[in-house]
Amino acid sequence: MTRSGAMAGAALGVILAFGALGGAIAADITPPDKAFAQPIGSDYFLADYTAYEAYLKTLAGQSDRMKLVDIGKTEEGRTQWMAVVSSPANLAKLDRLKEISRKLAKAEGVSKEEAEKLAAEGKAVVWIDAGLHATETITSQGQIQVLHRMLTAKDPETLRLLDDCVILFAHDNPDGMELVSDWYMRNQDPKTREFNSLPRLYQKYVGHDNNRDSFMSAMAETTNVNKQLFREWYPQIIFNQHQTGPNGMVVFVPPFRDPFNFNYDPLVMTQLQEVGMAMHSRLVAEDKPGSGARSAAPYSTWHNGMVRSVSYFHNAIGLLTEIIGGPTPTTVNLVPDLQLPNNDRPAPIAPRVWRLQDSLDYQMTMNLAVIDYAARNRERLLFNIWKMGDNSIKRGSSDSWTITPTRVETLAAAGKGKPGPYGAAIDPSLYKTVLQTPEARDPRGYVIPADQADMPTVVAFLNALIKTGVDVDKADKAFTIAGKTYPAGSYVVRTAQAYRPHVLDMFEPQDHPHDLEYPGGPPKAPYDVTGYTLAYQMGIKFDRILDGFEAPTSRVPDVIKVAPGAVKGSGSAGWLISHETNASFTLTNRLLKAGAKVQWVKDGAKAGSTDFGPGAIWVPASPAAKAVIEKGVKDLGIDAYAVGGKPSGATIALKPIRIGLVDVYGGSMPSGWNRWMFEQFEAPFQVVYPQRLDAGNIKKDFDVLVFPDGVVPAPQGGPFRAGRAGAQPKPEEIPAEYRAWLGRITDEKTLPKIAEFVKGGGSVVAIGASTRLATALGAPVEIANAKIENGQLKALSNRELYIPGSVLRAKVDPKQPLAYGAGEQVDVFFDRSPTFTIKSDAKGISRVSWFDTDKPLRSGWAVGQEKLKDSTTMLDIDLGKGKIFAFGPEITQRAQSWGTFKFLFNGLLYGPAVSGN
Known part of the structure; x- marks a missing residue:
């Protein structure tokens, strides 16, 4: 059902927004058309985050199906809310349900028998977010409608969904919703409303790239989301909603095109296809044509940086949809080639006028399809996330190999065959002698020595892992592996953990396939980048450990604070500081701001047994410098060496900069x-x-x-x-x-x-x-x-x-x-x-x-x-x-x-x- 204008009244508005529910609507919960300046879904209207937040608080005070959770502050200081929605009985035991979800996702120490019992007791956890890309306005407006429906409908399906699932409705970008909605609504004349002329990015620093930050967690909002996904709730399904859809269609829905990344468990991909097809089927069954999959759009599952794709490396089903529409009415275009149905586009749509409520109706269907899939497959989802975690632990505890395109090319060359589905069969013994050579094994773990030059950057790298739920250990004392001794304080990241796919993806090189538009044709553009190994990008020195090992370590409980540095030596002429740490630039900036003198020693310098390379930082003694250095080395985790004389050789004197x-x-x-x-x-x-x-x-x-x-x-x-x-x-x-x-x-x-x-x-x-x-x-x-x-x-x-x-x-x-x-x-x-x-x-x-x-x-x-x-x-x-x-x-x-x-x-x-x- 569609809506072309403002709703005539509250009762009619609810019916039009939510369709036939098959049961009564709760009368004591404020409907959206009573809470906002105009009914949600009206043409030329967008609610902003201030109104959205107020409505969440209203609902939380009225409904026994919802608990409102503050998951952190945004970069602009707003509260990022998550609505936990389930049956009242489930909400009464949320801590237990959360613990079951955690145990199954992490899998550590959980037997198959215990996993089956936990899966029978637990509830499927589904994350459905909105607003990540703020100009993609449908997701935020649609979340308002689906929330009200889940809190008010009493039909058998809704009650079943609430009984079998815990749904986490979250907002990814409150700042962006406020900016975009207010910008759109600034003009009194509705026909002049637009947000194409936004003056700045819709996330304080990075705009659209807030969906490329998932493995790095640099932004506050990303850190908040990752904490819920991989350290608090461990959902089995993560639904990340976007727009706009392909030309001549309404919405892209998974499955995705190849290639997929070779690090994650294949079970996550087969389940993803199940959920995607359940979404297509519900759309078709409800006479909502125009969905497409795979070849309908360029989206793949290779890159780790996006909300839905980081999910795969954590054994969760990550969904992306891209839908057309917005507050300003538009049209579905007529594209001749799309009028013939195929497996990727089962139900073509005719050209027509398209309004915001049309998109919200589709969004409602897809939300319900995902929750329904989770409810009907509750035990299987819970057990399978344990199964994938257990697989990872076993693979990280024994010899294992990841087959990549380069290794397949080597295999084909060794057998004089051709790689790919139509290649010639070759000697089967080459499988082991080429693909499973001892040196090609996946690591059992990675050791990051504590004696490398830039430990504050090492800590930043490790915190990126920890924020995404990876288990990191720290050595209590020195230890030796394969004849190499590592000092106390070194870090160990074992691959025998549930999130092994993510660990491998952050340490190992990505080997993207040679993907062509057609055989012999030009390269086929990837969806985003193809190589991003974080340990390489951050310049981390680490050792790959291929055999089983023991190390005297303890688990790092949370994000790591940089160990304080110190002032070493007793000289009074000034201080030498290594140029090798990124943090030395922060210290330099503080020194220059305080009016202290700072120089770079061109050919380096020495302080006792410490040899500083070219560009050693020299700070002549002064009261201003002393105050900055004594505090800075502690805050920043770098050392300063007090020496008795100025280093010899030429220097470059730095200046305060603008x-x-x-x-x-x-x-x-x-x-x-x-x-x-x-x-x-x-x-x-x-x-x-x-x-x-x-x-x-x-x-x-x-x-x-x-x-x-x-x-x-x-x-x-x-x-x-x-x-x-x-x-x-x-x-x-x-x-x-x-x-x-x-x-x-x-x-x-x-x-x-x-x-x-x-x-x-x-x-x-x-x-x-x-x-x-x-x-x-x-x-x-x-x-x-x-x-x-x-x-x-x-x-x-x-x-x-x-x-x-x-x-x-x-x-x-x-x-x-x-x-x-x-x-x-x-x-x-x-x-x-x-x-x-x-x-x-x-x-x-x-x-x-x-x-x-x-x-x-x-x-x-x-x-x-x-x-x-x-x-x-x-x-x-x-x-x-x-x-x-x-x-x-x-x-x-x-x-x-x-x-x-x-x-x-x-x-x-x-x-x-x-x-x-």
Whole structure:
């Protein structure tokens, strides 16, 4: 049933919103049309989070089917609520049901017999969220309706669902719902309402990338959600709702297209297909055509960073739906090829006008289909999540192998057959001699030594694991494995745990299949990135332990606090500090803010037996420095060495800096990630928009400008990926406070002002595609991974070079100031990034990092990677009195690549220190 306008009355509104329930509606619970300014589902109306939150509290005070839980604060300080919905009898024993869910999910020490008993006693736990991507407004508005239905309906189906399930209705992005809804409703004329002109990202820092943060848990909201999913409630089904749907259809519903990740248990995929098809079947049965699966959209199950996909690595069924619609009426388009049904699109839909309530009706059906599946399969779901956890524990306790595309290619080559479903059969003995060689075994665990240089970053890595429910152990005393001794305080991550798939995915390289559009065709674009191994990105030193081992460890109970550092030595001349820790930049920023002097010792220094490499940090003694260092080393977990004399050799004296972080109207996600990083590391910055750059005299306000990936526009088809180029509103269409954010960086107006800034002694840090600035400003470099066609510089074709988000290893010159503290090799995140060739007659340019091999791939997928050999990835360029630092790889990728943060931090401090001299 659909609705074309405002509801005529409360009773009629409830019937239209919820359909025939087959039973009475509870009269003492406020319906949505009485709680909001207009009925939910009305055209041109969106409720905001303030009203939504008030309604949740009203419902919690009226219903015995709901418990309202505060799961944490958002980045803007709002409360993130979760409504726990079930029968009154179940709510009375929530602690017991939660404990059953935990025991079965973790599986540790639970026998098959006990699992069967627990499964019989427990209730299926289903997570259904809303609002993650705030401009996808249907999910939040629909949650209001489904909540009311579950709290009021008395029909047999609803009562059965409540008896057999605990449903966790959560909101992922309260800040975004408030922003988007209020922006949409700001205009009195409904026909002028829109949210395409939002001035900023709908999550404080990262916008849409809040659904790429699941394994990192950098954002507060992600941490709150992960705690409920993998440390509190352990749901068997996680339903993450999105829009918009495919053109000419209504909604994408699982199953997904290949490839799936090779680390997780296959049972999670077969169950996912069951739930997805149950959703399709209910839609079709209720005469709701237009759903599609698999080939209907590009969604796969490879990447670990999304709410529904991180679920697979935790043995839970992760669902994603993408539906059309919104508060402004639209249409279902007519696409001829979609009018023929097939297995992926069983019921085509005719073109028609589409309204918000139409989408909410579909959303209601899909919610009920998921809960109904969980109720009908309650015991099986509970037992199977134990089964998958038990499988993981067994695999982590014995020799096991993960078969990947590279190993299959090796097998085919060994047998002179062809990989794939149509390949020739080969000698079966090769299965063991090729696929199951001893050295190819999966690790029994990983040891992270406590004596590595950057332990605060190690702690950040471990906390990312812990926030996603991984068990981490810490050694109480020194121990030895395979002849190597590890100090007390080292960390151990065993793979004999339920979340083994997630552990492997964070430590081991992703081996993405060579996926083609058709045999012999070009690469088929992945859904998001292909390689993201977090241990590599963060520069963590660890050992893979292939055999069974013992270690004197105890379980880390919660997120880890960095162990306090100390001031060592008794000298009075000043302090030496290692450049190898990211936290040293926080300390440096504090020292400069306090007016203390800070220098980098170019050739390094020594303090007793401690050898500091190039760029050792030297802080001459002063009262201001002493106060900052004594407090800072404790807070940050780094050591300072008090020495009796200034180190010999040349130094670079640092200065207080003024950073301009470039952003654009509507918000750039890379810029947002950088903003979050700058706040974490206490860097002094302001956000700057194109109008300010165009005004010139930049040096008056800033010493260094940071251009994150994509904020500098680039021509289509060229070697630089085009930046954000969406339509901008007219100034008179938006509030005055946002008008200074409008504008674009242009070659004609902005580049001359940037050139003036640099040549006059300013510094520019350009990342990813924004390194176009280097060539545009006349740096003596050429783009290595490009070609000339018809006199135009063009990107190499996907058949020639295709690296759609992978981790590559690069060579580094650690004596270069940009590379201080980084070592001689580094893993970089590379996503169709530019690389460079320095012109033969170039002057005033230094090569900081480059690819020195024809096989730099560490994790992910790379077609034509050999073409990168000898090309340069990072450059230190003199231009007039200033500096340009060009970083081709995305050195701040989603705030995951801590191993390359140093290059950015060094550039921020180094450029202003030497420019203008």
